[in-house]
Amino acid sequence: MGGIFSCIDSKPDVVPGDPDGASSGNPVPEEPVVKPESPVEEEKTAESTTENIFSTDSSSEDDVLRGVSNVVYRKDFVQNVYTFTSEQLGVGATGPIRVVINRNTGGRFAMKTINLMGYNAIQREQLLQEVLILGRLHHPNIVKLYEVFQTSNAMYLIQELLSGGELYTRLIHSPLGKFSEEYSKKIVRDILNAIYYLHETKNIAHRDLKLANIMFTDTSPDAEIKLIDFGLSKFVSGSEYMHSLVGTRYYIAPEVFMQDYQGMGYNKSCDMWSIGIITYFMLTGHNPLPATMASLPFDQLHIDEIPFPDNFWRNISPEAISFVKGLLTIDPVKRMTVVDAQNHPWMKVTTPVAPINLPSSIISSMQEFQNYNHLKKAALTAVAYHLNNNDLMRLSDFFEYFDKQDDGWISFEEVRGARGGIIGYVIASCANDSCLVDLLHICEPLCTFLPEVKTPEKKVPFRERCLWTVVALFVYLVCCQIPLYGIANAASSDPLYWLRAISASNRGTLMELGITPIVTSSMIMQLLTGLKLVVYDQSVKEERDLFESVQKLFGLLLTFITSFVYVVSGMYGPTSELGWMTCGLLIFQLSLSGVIVLLLDEMLQKGYGLGSGISLFIATNICESVMWRAFSPMTMDTGRGKEFEGAVISLFHLLITRKDKIRALRYAFYRSALPNLFNLLATVVVFLVVVYFQGFRVELAVKNPKYRGQQGVYPIRLFYTSNTPIIIISSLTSNLLILSQMLSRRWEGSFLVSLLGRWSHDEQQSRPIGGLIYYLMAPASLSAALADPIQLLVYLVFMLGGCAAVSRLWIEFSGTSSRDVARQLRDEGMTMKGYRDSALIDVLDRYIPTAALLGGLCIGALTVFADFIGAIGSGTGILLAVTTIFQYFEIFKREREELGFLGF
Incomplete structure (x- = not known):
């Protein structure tokens, strides 16, 4: 195609569009409309x-x-x-x-x-x-x-609702990337009928005919097509000429932009050129124009001719080639009109199917297949029928790999001689995600039995969403107070005391598991997706729903497994004392409560409530802990007499009952056995610092090149991944802690178990004193950190490095990387102001990876800072609570702007 265009100057211009599709030989992506300034x-x-x-x-x-x-x-x-x-x-x-x-x-x-x-x-x-x-x-x-x-x-x-999708989508997903002549002819005939109606009856030029502006009424093969998007259309009489540079790249007729015709203008014949490009695409699956169409300004392009390479057209009938050439004639005067196209021989005759001469060996194989029993024929037919395009390509590659004689057959000698090659081939193929087991579709039959919250048919009013959010929170808090039936030693030491706040769990109640199984299943599924072990298209609603269903299935499975491990490990007493019926009842209660939490989270995320149930429950649990430790009226004997547990109530009690007010005030601030005022003030300081950092962001100017008035900003926050890194790190630590506790209870003293963690147990709580878990947990106090600097160093490296690494990797797993954001902006027709469209990813790469890495590092640093100054609820918990509260604040602010005061 090198001689098609004569380039006046090689200097590129800022033109929307992605040139990659043009050079690939496949139909190019539908690009933004190119128009003059006004x-x-x-x-x-x-x-x-x-x-x-x-x-x-x-x-x-x-x-x-x-x-x-x-x-x-x-x-x-x-x-x-x-x-x-x-x-x-x-x-x-x-x-x-x-x-x-x-x-x-x-x-x-x-x-x-x-x-x-x-x-x-x-x-x-x-x-x-x-x-x-x-x-x-x-x-x-x-x-x-x-x-x-x-x-x-x-x-x-x-x-009119058109549910069949675009012609562009159906074309690129066709088995061969192109259509048959008969199917292409059917579509072209319908397009010509519509254009005849526009040109000859209504005096209208469409001026933006392209694959993406042709829709199907439904998904059936015989669905009718409909022309859409008349934003560039114009009333024009038969003798009238137009002069505006409008249209979509790769479809614009030469007379619209070539200097040879600028003095004359162009007429409705520009639509016929676009039909020729569309027909070329459908018959060959290839783009007739080179990549320079996307990189050069229009005033520097010149079309000499459209190529018809033999490798594209050898199996196409002469009538079809003549038809396309008649439409892609450079001179608009000589180009076919819509009436000429409708009367062309290709439109009048049925394309004959060339006879296929099958080898006698293939005929024998077909006869042999005919003699198989019905069960075997049904099985072979089902296997062949359910192979998708990727399977067919892999099967073709497999045969080509082993067919050394290139005769279309794989002999026993070829297989025996390539036994070592088979292993190599399988290993090499498994490096490609197309060879992996389709985990989602394997689990699909099981997902039909899962409980599900129905998606609302319309947007739920804001007031109703607030109500459902309160109801979900009320159900959660009630479950936090209902004790498990049948436990023997709920008052014993709590092995998971350190993780109760961030896992939204409560010891000895229905909320024993909290949100741990849900977070763990989500983390595993995202990890499998990032490693390409699970592949799905997020833009396809069916695949996205299937992914969420499989994630829910894994969540329920982990809930049951965790419940079983809790009971069998003796967390609620020896199983021999409980009995098998009580153990089964405990597992049932824990599993049922896990289902409740999962459904509450799903209800909020599907639009009935606000935000996420996971974040809401964590924030509520932490805020409840802070408020309880600040205002608890419970009294405890600390050796100095009875004291109130709440730091604020204790302050007034000490000032009233003790004569030395200065010492009483100092004790209220720094008492060690119970929460003190310094802990409360530290919590407030951490809260304010996190809110301050939440405001750090970079705003990138974006615009819509199709509509000059539409522009805005794309914000990139310092906390680009929000609280996700700390949730994942906490989930990882939580699962390791649970595993260490379970193993320690069963095989205490084992060398391998001690490497994972050694524990000290008292009446109130269990505390790690050695092993990996000890070094991954925050020091109990600043003095404890100074007493063991190695633990301090390992904890710092783990928290800072872990949060930074998780945050950086998460953008690749969750679809928020620079490439994903660029694709989303392109899908919405937006470009970066001041940059060409091809540079969009490079511009985003300057900010998004840095924001993710630095944001994760800051989250880890704030967590460590909160732990060291003694914030109530741990640094991790405070950070999760603050980020969640800030998210809800933004939701309320957005709804208030859209619907008025609180949307009521």
């Missing part, structure tokens, strides 16, 4: 518009919209007529596109939301023209506009 103004000066009926005056807009035939125009809230569902079809350049249901008829429609804030007069005129054009169209191959709702800030277009 396309509508340019057209006004260069062209005489057939219908110049638009005005910036809102009353004129109402008159125009009310005059649109076949469309109901309402100045009303769309919620009064339609029910919003949670099913979102995508996010366009102007806003989200979601499925809505008519309250009266129950019909399902697609609603396109257009935010009018920031729209200037030119953009409003362009929007009105799109609505006017769509409203006047009524054709089976053009999307139907039914209603238009308008408020002061937004416009809502109620359109």
Whole structure:
């Protein structure tokens, strides 16, 4: 393809688009629309518009919209007529596109939301023209506009629901990456019918025909196609010419941008060129234009001819080649019109299927297959039928690897001679994720039996979400107070005392396990995803739901296993004394409470409540601990008489009962046996420091090149991964601590068990005194840290390095890396202001990895700082509570801005 373009200058321009797809030989991604700085103004000066009926005056807009035939125009809230569902079809350049249901008829429609804030007069005129054009169209191959709702800030277009996806998506997911001639011809025939209607009946040029602007009505193979997106369309008579540079790269006709035609302009023939590009794509699966189409400005490009390489077209009929060449003629005067295309021989005849001469050996194999018994034939047919594209490719690679004679057969000698090669091949293939076991689909049958919270059909009002959040919290707190039935020694030392706050658990109650199984299962699934042991497409709702279901399945499995280990290890008394029925009852209670926690978390995350149940329960548990230690009315005998447990109540009690007020005040601040005021003040200091660091962020300016008025910022916070690193580190420590406790109880004194952890037990709690667990736990006090500097050093390295490493790795596992964010911005039609689209990942790489690494390091440092100054609830717990409270504060702030005061 080297001689297609003549490059005037090799200097690139800032042009939206990704050139990678162009050089790959596959259909290129659908790119943003390329337009001049003010396309509508340019057209006004260069062209005489057939219908110049638009005005910036809102009353004129109402008159125009009310005059649109076949469309109901309402100045009303769309919620009064339609029910919003949670099913979102995508996010366009102007806003989200979601499925809505008519309250009266129950019909399902697609609603396109257009935010009018920031729209200037030119953009409003362009929007009105799109609505006017769509409203006047009524054709089976053009999307139907039914209603238009308008408020002061937004416009809502109620359109026909097209559930079959884009032509682009169906093409790239086809088995061979291309379509058959007959199927391509069917699609082209429908496109031509729609274009004939536009050109010859309505005098409209679409000007943005592309694979992504052609949708299917449903997912069936025979589904009809519909043209969409008339944002660049224009009323134009047969003799009228247009001059604006509008369209999408790889689909724009040469006369639109080539200097040879700039004086003349272009007419509706530009749509025929786009149809030729689409047909080329469908028949060959390849892009006819080179990568320079994406990297050079249009005024430096010149098309000489479109290549038709033999390796792409050797199996295509001459009529089809003639048809495509007629559409991709450089001279628009000689190019086929829509009438010429409809009357072309390729459109008139059925493409014959070339006869296939099968070798006699294959015929014998087919006859042999016919003689198999029904069970064997059914099994072989099922295996062949369920092979997906990746399986077929692997199977083909396998045969090619061992077919040394290249005769299409693998003989016994070839297999025997390559026995060592088989092992090498399997090992090499397993390095590729395509050879891994599909864990998600293996577990899919089991997921059908899992309890599930139904996704709400529409967005739950803010007040109702607040109510459900309170209900979930109330259920959790009640379960924290209900004791387990059948335990023998709930008052004994607590082996998990140090992790109760951060695991949201409570000793001897239904909340014994807390959120530990859920966090552990989530951590394992994310790790498997990051290692490519579990592969799924987050953009596909079905695969995303399946991943969440498998994660829930693992959570329930871990809940049962943990419950079994707790009971069998003797945490509630020797199993011989409890009896098998009591042990079973305890396992049932713990497992049931784990299911309750899981469902409460799922209820909040699916939109019935606010935030995450895990974070909410942790924050509540820690805040409860802080408040209890500050205001507890319980009294304890510390050797100096009875004292109140609460630090604040103890202060007033000491000042009232003791004569020496100075010594009483000093004791209230620094007493060691019970919580003191210094611990309380340290907690407040940590809270303020974390809130201060929460405000650190970098804001990157982003814009939408299609609509000049749409721009904003993409914030990158210092705590980019929020409290995730500390949750994962805590979960890891928690599981190691549980394992060490269980092993120590059963094989105390064993050398290997002692390497993991040695424990000291008293009536109140168990404390690690050696082994790995001892060094991973925070020192009990600053004096204890100074007494054992090795423990201090190991703890610092583990906490700081662990949080930094986990935070850095988490962005790769969770889909928040620079590449993932760049893809999300591109999907929303956004680019970085001042940078070309191809540099988007490089710009994000300057900030996101650094923010993740530094943020994780700061989280670890704040945790250590809180531990050393004696904050109540441990540094980890305080950090989790503060970040969670800050998240809820942002949720309330956002809802208040959108819905008014607290949304009530």
